[in-house]
Amino acid sequence: MVEIFINDRSIKVPEGITVLKAAERAGIHIPHICYHEAFAPEGSCRMCLVEIEGHLCLELACATQVKEGMKVFTETENVRQARQGVLEFLLAEHPMDCPICDKAGECTLQDYYEQYGLFESTFMEQKERKDKNVPLGKGLILDRERCVLCTRCVRFLRDITQTEELGVFERGVYSEIGIFDQRLIDNNYAGNLTELCPVGAITDKDFRFKTRNWFLEKGASICPLCSRGCNIFIEHHPGFARFDVPKRVYRITSRVTSREKDQKEKGYWICDIGRYGYSYMDQDRAEKIVLKQGDSALDPKKAVTYAADQVKKLIYKNKLNRLGVISNTWLTNEELFLVKKIFTENLESQKVFFPTTAQREADDLLLTSDRTPNKKGAQEIGFSLEAISEGQVFDGTELLFVFWASPFDLDQLTGLMSKIKEVQTKILFTPFEREWNKDFDLVIPTAVPAEKAGSFTNEDERIQHFGPVLYSPGQARAEWEWLVSLGKEIKVDFKSYARLSSPFDVFQMMKKKIKFFGK
Amino acid sequence: MNKVPEKVLTQNFGVEHLFKIDVYMKKGGYKTLKKVIKELKPEEVLNEVKAAHLRGRGGAGFPAGVKWSFVPQDADKPKYLCVNADEGEPGTFKDRYIMSHNPHMLLEGIVLTSYAVGIHHAFIYIRGEYENIARRLERAILEAEKKGFVGKNLLNSGFDLQITVHRGAGAYICGEETALLESLEGKRGHPRLKPPFPAAVGLFQCPTVINNVETLSNVPYILEKGADWFIQQGIPEDGGTRIFGVSGKVKNPGIYELPVGSSLKELIFKHAGGMKSNKKLKAVIPGGLSSPILKPDEIDIPMDCESLMKADSMLGSGAVIVLDEGVAIIDVLRKVTQFYSHESCGQCTPCRIGNSWIHKTVQRIYQGKGKKQDLDTIQRLASNMLAKTLCPLGDAAAMPILAIVKKFRKELESFIQGTIK
Numbered sequence: 035m036v037e038i039f040i041n042d043r044s045i046k047v048p049e050g051i052t053v054l055k056a057a058e059r060a061g062i063h064i065p066h067i068c069y070h071e072a073f074a075p076e077g078s079c080r081m082c083l084v085e086i087e088g089h090l091c092l093e094l095a096c097a098t099q100v101k102e103g104m105k106v107f108t109e110t111e112n113v114r115q116a117r118q119g120v121l122e123f124l125l126a127e128h129p130m131d132c133p134i135c136d137k138a139g140e141c142t143l144q145d146y147y148e149q150y151g152l153f154e155s156t157f158m159e160q161k162e163r164k165d166k167n168v169p170l171g172k173g174l175i176l177d178r179e180r181c182v183l184c185t186r187c188v189r190f191l192r193d194i195t196q197t198e199e200l201g202v203f204e205r206g207v208y209s210e211i212g213i214f215d216q217r218l219i220d221n222n223y224a225g226n227l228t229e230l231c232p233v234g235a236i237t238d239k240d241f242r243f244k245t246r247n248w249f250l251e252k253g254a255s256i257c258p259l260c261s262r263g264c265n266i267f268i269e270h271h272p273g274f275a276r277f278d279v280p281k282r283v284y285r286i287t288s289r290v291t292s293r294e295k296d297q298k299e300k301g302y303w304i305c306d307i308g309r310y311g312y313s314y315m316d317q318d319r320a321e322k323i324v325l326k327q328g329d330s331a332l333d334p335k336k337a338v339t340y341a342a343d344q345v346k347k348l349i350y351k352n353k354l355n356r357l358g359v360i361s362n363t364w365l366t367n368e369e370l371f372l373v374k375k376i377f378t379e380n381l382e383s384q385k386v387f388f389p390t391t392a393q394r395e396a397d398d399l400l401l402t403s404d405r406t407p408n409k410k411g412a413q414e415i416g417f418s419l420e421a422i423s424e425g426q427v428f429d430g431t432e433l434l435f436v437f438w439a440s441p442f443d444l445d446q447l448t449g450l451m452s453k454i455k456e457v458q459t460k461i462l463f464t465p466f467e468r469e470w471n472k473d474f475d476l477v478i479p480t481a482v483p484a485e486k487a488g489s490f491t492n493e494d495e496r497i498q499h500f501g502p503v504l505y506s507p508g509q510a511r512a513e514w515e516w517l518v519s520l521g522k523e524i525k526v527d528f529k530s531y532a533r534l535s536s537p538f539d540v541f542q543m544m545k546k547k548i549k550f551f552g553k
Numbered sequence: 554m555n556k557v558p559e560k561v562l563t564q565n566f567g568v569e570h571l572f573k574i575d576v577y578m579k580k581g582g583y584k585t586l587k588k589v590i591k592e593l594k595p596e597e598v599l600n601e602v603k604a605a606h607l608r609g610r611g612g613a614g615f616p617a618g619v620k621w622s623f624v625p626q627d628a629d630k631p632k633y634l635c636v637n638a639d640e641g642e643p644g645t646f647k648d649r650y651i652m653s654h655n656p657h658m659l660l661e662g663i664v665l666t667s668y669a670v671g672i673h674h675a676f677i678y679i680r681g682e683y684e685n686i687a688r689r690l691e692r693a694i695l696e697a698e699k700k701g702f703v704g705k706n707l708l709n710s711g712f713d714l715q716i717t718v719h720r721g722a723g724a725y726i727c728g729e730e731t732a733l734l735e736s737l738e739g740k741r742g743h744p745r746l747k748p749p750f751p752a753a754v755g756l757f758q759c760p761t762v763i764n765n766v767e768t769l770s771n772v773p774y775i776l777e778k779g780a781d782w783f784i785q786q787g788i789p790e791d792g793g794t795r796i797f798g799v800s801g802k803v804k805n806p807g808i809y810e811l812p813v814g815s816s817l818k819e820l821i822f823k824h825a826g827g828m829k830s831n832k833k834l835k836a837v838i839p840g841g842l843s844s845p846i847l848k849p850d851e852i853d854i855p856m857d858c859e860s861l862m863k864a865d866s867m868l869g870s871g872a873v874i875v876l877d878e879g880v881a882i883i884d885v886l887r888k889v890t891q892f893y894s895h896e897s898c899g900q901c902t903p904c905r906i907g908n909s910w911i912h913k914t915v916q917r918i919y920q921g922k923g924k925k926q927d928l929d930t931i932q933r934l935a936s937n938m939l940a941k942t943l944c945p946l947g948d949a950a951a952m953p954i955l956a957i958v959k960k961f962r963k964e965l966e967s968f969i970q971g972t973i974k
Contacts, residue, residue, distance in 0.1 A: 077746040077943055078901045091940040097746055119937030123906035156930050159913035183899065202741065202899070205724075207909035209899030 036102040041109060053106055054082055054095040064108055065117060065146050067232050068184035069096035072302045073193060079184055083116045084108050092116055117150045126157040127207065129179040136241060137234030139248045143182065162207055171218025172306065173239035174227060178210045181235035187211060187227045194303065195221045222397055225309040229287055240310055241285045245271060250284055253503025256490055257308040258364065258407035258483040262400050263492030264304045265289040268484050268503045281316045282504055305401045314441030320467045320479035321508025327475065334509060337478055342523035344433050344459050345381065358385040358431035363406040364439035365513055366488030368540035370415050372517040380526040387427035388419045389446045402493050406440065411491035414550040428453045434460040437513065439480065441466060463513055479510035486512035488537045497551065514540060561774050561786065561794050563810040566654045572689055574696040577657040583702055585777040586661050590668065590710045598669035602772060605780035606792040611637055611765030612841065612869045614858040621670050621762055623752035630759040634667050634675035635737065638766045639721055639728035641680060642841035643892060644872035647796040648766040650808050652686045656693035660716065662769035664703060665776060667714050670762055675716045678733050681723045690718050725896035729944050730763040732898065743900045744944035767796060787813030791857045799825040801875035802832065814855040821875055832877040840869025842889060843949030845956030882961040883919055883968050889957065890915045893950035901943040907934050908950050923969040932958050
């Protein structure tokens with residue numbers, strides 16, 4: 035540790051860190067544009083210049099390492115003038131089309147102008163005209179007029195994905211970002227460029243002109259599309275008072291937590307599968323409880339009673355071995371625990387079946403081959419996923435509970451449908467309105483991960499808790515709510531279910547019972 | 554300063570076919586190399602050059618021996634020497650004379666320097682426009698290899714040295730040492746962030762010495778005649794002679810080798826023959842386009858780094874551009890800003906946009922649409938560039954612009970008002 039002084043305030047920081055990071059620790063923000071924590075300092079935007087005692091000229095905060103006794107000043111007249119100078123330069127050649135720019139509202143240039151600029155423009159010349167609609171591939175559009183040439187995008191594709199699709203072309207004020215020889219960007223991490231871009235130079239078609247980012251609310255969640263469990267923000271529109279918005283979720287962005295930061299170059303990004311694969315949250319959602327017998331809508335209580343009655347019938351007939359369950363690893367730890375508790379422990383059914391999900395190609399950055407969020411959790415809870423075969427679960431089964439939460443892997447359920455149809459009574463818990471829902475005796479709508487609280491255990495055995503970001507539509511409720519009600523209604527172990535009123539309660543119970551979750 | 558200046562580097566320039574190795578050797582060439590390789594250890598060579606206070610001739614004026622001693626000797630990576638023959642500074646043409654008249658002098662300097670620092674591969678980064686000179690250098694290298702002055706186990710000393718000529722593509726920025734390295738590596742010529750300095754992390758991430766052609770050409774003479782002799786040629790902190798390239802409105806433009814510390818006035822009026830058509834002197838740019846301009850009353854000044862620094866200018870590459878009263882200062886300003894806005898590499902903000910903005914403003918003034926406050930804007934923008942850019946190009950642009958606007962404000966103002974055309 036070394037002692038340094040920032041604006042005459044003494045702080046102790048580890049040796050070798052940069053002035054910018056040291057100031058951050060002291061709660062002082064030094065403005066920067068080209069610098070990004072995940073990359074080596076570039077030093078090209080010249081926004082982070084600070085005064086250091088004993089140095090002849092201003093120094094880069096992003097590249098200068100701290101030394102014992104160093105005296106740094108971040109708010110002197112010289113520093114302020116240099117910052118204003120840089121902003122003045124950047125804005126001189128900036129098109130100022132903020133009113134139609136998707137980045138407006140979360141733009142570094144806008145924010146810094148408000149904090150450090152607020153000067154009147156003295157630029158009387160003709161601005162450089164550049165291309166404003168350059169397709170880069172994967173739906174990314176480059177606006178060269180807005181570009182401040184921080185080269186974050188170039189460095190991301192060079193250092194992180196190592197695909198090097200983008201480069202700087204031309205010189206001087208004509209410098210521009212571009213692709214070489216019409217080779218478009220084609221990698222699974224391209225979407226990060228829109229987030230990395232400090233201004234609105236790179237936008238993606240998925241979000242372009244759809245809404246304004248200040249209408250959106252950010253909700254912290256976990257990406258359920260593979261077993262990595264990246265931390266994400268779900269940015270959703272809470273709606274207007276006077277008119278409807280076409281959808282709730284507008285984009286997914288990466289969420290950098292202190293734990294994510296430890297993963298260095300991996301922690302800041304999310305893949306395009308996770309970023310753009312959010313339409314399932316709004317599309318084809320099951321909203322109503324449907325009982326086939328009579329084809330009528332039911333209230334939740336009656337639906338649970340119906341399901342519990344089916345179980346009870348088996349109990350009276352002493353035919354619990356006729357009970358089968360098709361579960362999945364899209365359920366949270368808490369829900370899988372409840373599945374285990376109700377069906378395996380209380381009802382002593384051995385037939386909890388997990389359809390094997392297709393293994394897909396992993397990449398060496400984040401995306402894993404297992405495209406469900408909670409396989410590890412299911413294993414830790416005590417399900418051995420391959421123990422029950424497809425044959426066993428249908429063997430003599432009279433009552434079948436099907437939990438189907440995945441928006442993908444539709445072929446598998448289609449493959450199972452012919453056998454499911456033969457079962458006497460079958461009950462489906464699903465968030466989606468699908469073709470086969472009509473074949474079930476009772477369809478109970480459930481929530482997608484963004485709408486529930488709970489936790490997933492990711493590939494690296496990290497338990498990640500999350501809360502609900504969205505309301506679940508109509509009568510849809512999270513599986514844990516249905517399972518707790520069902521557990522109560524079956525009345526084999528009423529007391530322990532009566533105590534459970536949230537996933538948190540369930541997790542407390544799990545902690546006591548399963549060592550893995552207790553640590 | 555009344556002694557007759559002794560020519561060192563240019564002493565044999567009149568000899569016919571000096572670029573051929575036989576002629577060069579007849580004139581005493583490669584004798585020093587033979588002697589040094591036989592008798593001196595690398596450290597001794599280094600110390601001799603250090604003691605000679607040989608300062609860089611490229612522009613920055615950094616002591617060469619000190620630069621060499623920064624190279625870590627115990628690193629297990631290869632070390633490289635890069636000869637900066639990019640000579641992009643407008644007004645400078647001394648290196649081309651050296652390389653075309655006497656390439657073997659440069660090669661001898663390269664071998665001696667490599668021997669001192671322990672380098673086995675040297676690159677000559679020559680500007681693309683010097684195509685003939687590049688060929689001449691390559692021929693000279695072949696000749697030297699045949700005679701055993703360059704190559705594996707040169708002069709049976711057990712020391713290996715390979716010399717490669719690399720042609721640039723004509724970008725001014727590639728004369729900046731780190732941009733030169735990038736360009737040499739085959740990348741875009743963008744300057745690197747310093748530190749680390751090239752002496753520690755340079756070409757291909759290895760320790761690298763980068764020196765100007767004229768600097769290295771001095772090395773054989775230092776080792777031949779000793780550091781003390783070399784210092785006597787110039788002034789104590791700045792040894793030797795310099796080749797001044799005088800251009801512009803003088804009677805005899807050309808190169809003049811004079812001791813460091815010679816008077817600028819004498820250089821122009823005595824050696825270069827005074828003003829052409831006997832017009833009045835208007836201004837002098839003393840060290841390449843990026844050095845701040847001097848007015849006639851400021852030119853009685855010794856040409857060494859320190860003295861010019863005190864006069865708020867710089868010696869730079871020793872390229873003296875002389876302007877007479879027939880030259881409109883707006884034309885000078887326009888050329889300066891045009892050059893730098895064209896040559897800015899575009900990497901860092903102040904230089905990329907500052908230069909273009911200033912040039913656009915000057916262009917507008919030139920077209921007769923200027924306003925008085927434009928000069929203030931130019932001054933403010935230039936000071937926002939000064940010492941705030943990634944590499945020295947920002948300073949190189951800001952300094953002359955600031956000096957011109959400050960020293961010739963009256964003329965510019967009357968141009969804006971339309972009183973002069």
